[in-house]
Amino acid sequence: MFRSFFAERLVRPAQAFVGIEASGGLVLLAATAIAIAWANSPWDGDYHDLWHARLALDFNLFRIDETLGHLVNDGLMAIFFFVVGLEIKRELVEGELASPRRAALPVAAALGGMIVPALIYLAWNAGSDGQHGWGIPMATDIAFALGALALLGSRVPFGLKVFLLALAIADDLGAIAVIAIFYTNDLSPEALAWAGAALALILAVRRAGVRSTDVYVVLGALLWVAVLKSGIHATIAGVVLAALTPARPDSERAAFDDRAHDLLDRFRAARAAGDHESEQLLLKELEWLARGAESPLDRLERVLHPWVSYLVVPVFALANAGLVIDRDALRAAAESPVTMGIIMGLVLGKVTGITAFAWIAVRLGWAALPAGVNWRGMVGAGLLGGIGFTVSLFITGLAFDNATLVAEAKMGILAASVIAGALGMAALALQARRETAAG
Numbered sequence: 491m492f493r494s495f496f497a498e499r500l501v502r503p504a505q506a507f508v509g510i511e512a513s514g515g516l517v518l519l520a521a522t523a524i525a526i527a528w529a530n531s532p533w534d535g536d537y538h539d540l541w542h543a544r545l546a547l548d549f550n551l552f553r554i555d556e557t558l559g560h561l562v563n564d565g566l567m568a569i570f571f572f573v574v575g576l577e578i579k580r581e582l583v584e585g586e587l588a589s590p591r592r593a594a595l596p597v598a599a600a601l602g603g604m605i606v607p608a609l610i611y612l613a614w615n616a617g618s619d620g621q622h623g624w625g626i627p628m629a630t631d632i633a634f635a636l637g638a639l640a641l642l643g644s645r646v647p648f649g650l651k652v653f654l655l656a657l658a659i660a661d662d663l664g665a666i667a668v669i670a671i672f673y674t675n676d677l678s679p680e681a682l683a684w685a686g687a688a689l690a691l692i693l694a695v696r697r698a699g700v701r702s703t704d705v706y707v708v709l710g711a712l713l714w715v716a717v718l719k720s721g722i723h724a725t726i727a728g729v730v731l732a733a734l735t736p737a738r739p740d741s742e743r744a745a746f747d748d749r750a751h752d753l754l755d756r757f758r759a760a761r762a763a764g765d766h767e768s769e770q771l772l773l774k775e776l777e778w779l780a781r782g783a784e785s786p787l788d789r790l791e792r793v794l795h796p797w798v799s800y801l802v803v804p805v806f807a808l809a810n811a812g813l814v815i816d817r818d819a820l821r822a823a824a825e826s827p828v829t830m831g832i833i834m835g836l837v838l839g840k841v842t843g844i845t846a847f848a849w850i851a852v853r854l855g856w857a858a859l860p861a862g863v864n865w866r867g868m869v870g871a872g873l874l875g876g877i878g879f880t881v882s883l884f885i886t887g888l889a890f891d892n893a894t895l896v897a898e899a900k901m902g903i904l905a906a907s908v909i910a911g912a913l914g915m916a917a918l919a920l921q922a923r924r925e926t927a928a929g
Contacts, residue, residue: 514633514637514796514798514799514800514803514804515633515634515635515636515637515638515640516637517799517800517803517804518633518634518637518799518803518804518807518879518880519634519637520804521803521804521805521807521808521811522807522808522811522879522904524808525537525807525808525809525810525811525812525813526811526812526813526815526904528812529812529813529814530814530815530816534812534814537812538812540558541557541558541559541562541809541812542557542558542559543557543558544556544557544558545557545558545561558809559809559810562805562806562809562810563806563809563810563884563887564718564723564724564725565714565724566802566805566806567725567728567802567806567884568714568724568725568727568728569728569794569797569798569802570725570728570798570802570803570806570880571666571725571726571728571729571732572728572729572731572732572794573728573732573791573794573795573798574659574662574666574728574729574732575666575728575729575730575731575732575733575735576732576735576787576790576791576794577659577662577791578659578662578663578732579732579733579735579737579787580737580787580788580791581656581659583737583787584737585656587656587659587660591856591857593656593660594851594856594857595653595656595848595851595852595856595857595858595859595860596653596656596657596659596660597660598847598848598850598851598856598857599653599657599660599843599844599845599847599848599851599872599875600630600657600658600660600661600663600664600844601660601664601843601847602842602843602844602845602846602847602848603628603630603657603661603839603840603843603844603847603872603875604628604661604664604665604668604843605843606835606839606840606842606843606846607627607628607835607836607839607840607843608624608625608627608628608835608839609839610627610831610834610835610838610839611623611624611626611627611831611832611834611835611839612624612831613831614827614828614830614831614834615827615828615831618827619892619895620826620827620828620831620890620895620898620899622889622890623828623831623832623885623886623889623890623895623899625665625668625669625672625673625885625889626832626835626878626882626885626886626889626899626902626903627831627832627835627836627839627840627878627882627906628661628664628665628668628835628878628885629661629662629665629878629880629881629882629884629885630657630658630661630662630840630875630876630877630878630881631658631877631878631879631880631881631882631907632655632658632659632662633799633803633879633880634877634879634880634907634911635654635658635874635875635877635911635914636651636654636655636658638874638877638911638914638915639651639654639874639918641915642915642918642919642922645918645919645922646867646918646922647860647861647862647863647867648862649860649861649862649863650860650862650863650867650868650870650871650918652860653860653863653871654871654874654875657844657871657875658875661875662881665881665885666726666729668885669723669725669726669884669885669888670722670723670726673723673885673888673889674721674722674723675721675722676721677720677721677722678719678720678721681716681717681719681720681721682716682720682721682722684712684716684719684720685713685716685717685720685722685727687716688709688712688713688716689713689730691709692706692709692710692713692731692734693734695709696734696736701786703786703790706731710727710731713727713730713731714727714728723888725884735786735787735790736785736786736787737785737786737787737788738785739784739785739788750776753772753775753776754776756768756772757769757772757773757776760772803880806880806883806884807879807880807883810883810884810887810900811883811900811904813897813900813901813904814897815901819897819901820901822894822897822898823897823898823901823902823905826898826901826902828895828898828899828902829898829899829901829902829905830902831902832882832899832902832903832906833902833905833906833909835906836876836877836878836882836902836903836906836907836910837873837876837906837909837910837913839876840872840873840875840876840878840910841869841872841873841875841876841910842872843872844868844871844872844875845865845868845869845872848868848872849865864921866917866921866924867918867921869917870914870915870917870918870921871914871918872914873910873913873914873917874910874911874914874915874918875910875914876906876907876909876910876911876913876914877907877910877911877914878903878906878907878910879903879904879907882903883900883903886899886900886903
């Protein structure tokens with residue numbers, strides 16, 4: 491019984507999540523390639539015109555007037571961070587971060603993978619115009635990292651995939667905190683008051699037992715607009731809504747089982763009697779019963795995760811990864827402390843911080859390595875942690891207004907992600923070959 495519960499609650503969700511992220515990484519890679527090719531084609535003007543086109547919406551109480559690129563970053567990425575928030579809450583409730591013992595290793599590794607890259611970046615950029623970008627090399631891209639692992643197939647232990655997933659989720663939690671605290675603009679008291687009112691209304695509706703998704707979509711949209719106008723980045727609204735999403739189902743599984751059997755018996759009797767109207771009513775009741783047996787958190791993550799992986803994140807990459815790559819750009823990047831700080835932070839800082847802090851946690855007895863994973867595998871995972879694409883690009887847009895610094899940062903992110911991904915895959919493939927030869 492424990493084994494089936496463990497498989498249902500922990501292993502299967504992790505396997506499904508890894509599968510979606512891995513295949514989503516391929517879509518993300520394609521979108522990135524399209525963006526770069528488009529920005530370096532004869533139609534590059536169309537690329538920039540598209541994302542700088544302005545869209546205005548006037549709702550009397552408030553007005554949104556932003557470029558398409560900003561709406562992607564502020565709107566679509568709020569959905570991305572909502573799903574990230576759901577993933578974090580699931581891991582905290584019943585996943586790898588649910589107990590101090592299980593959480594110690596990925597949390598320690600994520601902490602090291604954030605602190606060391608930031609320090610390395612500041613070593614290159616302290617006191618310069620680029621120092622505000624210290625948060626850029628702190629992020630790990632789940633989709634690309636798990637996509638790289640997927641290319642290695644069964645040669646990589648599943649425990650290492652789960653560890654990297656938990657590491658990336660803990661890393662996302664840290665990135666959210668960094669964005670909220672250090673990359674917040676001047677605050678608007680009026681908009682903050684509206685955001686507080688929207689949040690209070692959501693809490694009141696939740697306490698009243700309302701479970702309708704439509705109600706929360708409307709209230710969540712109001713919260714997003716208020717946060718957008720407040721000076722706090724709008725994506726934080728997505729994280730707040732995820733934290734408020736119930737992680738427990740309305741009904742217990744045992745009650746569902748008993749009730750479902752009764753409804754199925756009645757459905758079979760109605761079908762045998764040719765009572766089509768009763769059949770439809772019983773099917774609808776079964777639908778509601780099944781919906782109540784699944785927590786809102788699980789249901790929203792199941793529905794939204796594919797959309798985020800296959801649409802939201804690729805569109806974000808299409809809007810933000812369009813970087814002009816020519817001789818002058820490469821020369822400027824090679825001489826830029828911003829570019830070099832990001833490359834060194836992601837490629838060297840990530841693997842050093844992740845491995846060192848994980849080793850300390852194990853050495854102190856706070857954690858243990860996952861089953862079937864050794865320190866060579868941890869180094870490989872640490873290298874893959876240096877693929878800091880999506881969130882790194884996102885923080886770049888928050889850190890810099892200067893177009894030159896943005897271009898230099900993007901160049902560093904792209905170069906570091908390619909180098910870290912190649913080194914990580916090579917290290918894990920070599921480790922798997924050694925284990926096969928030894929076995």
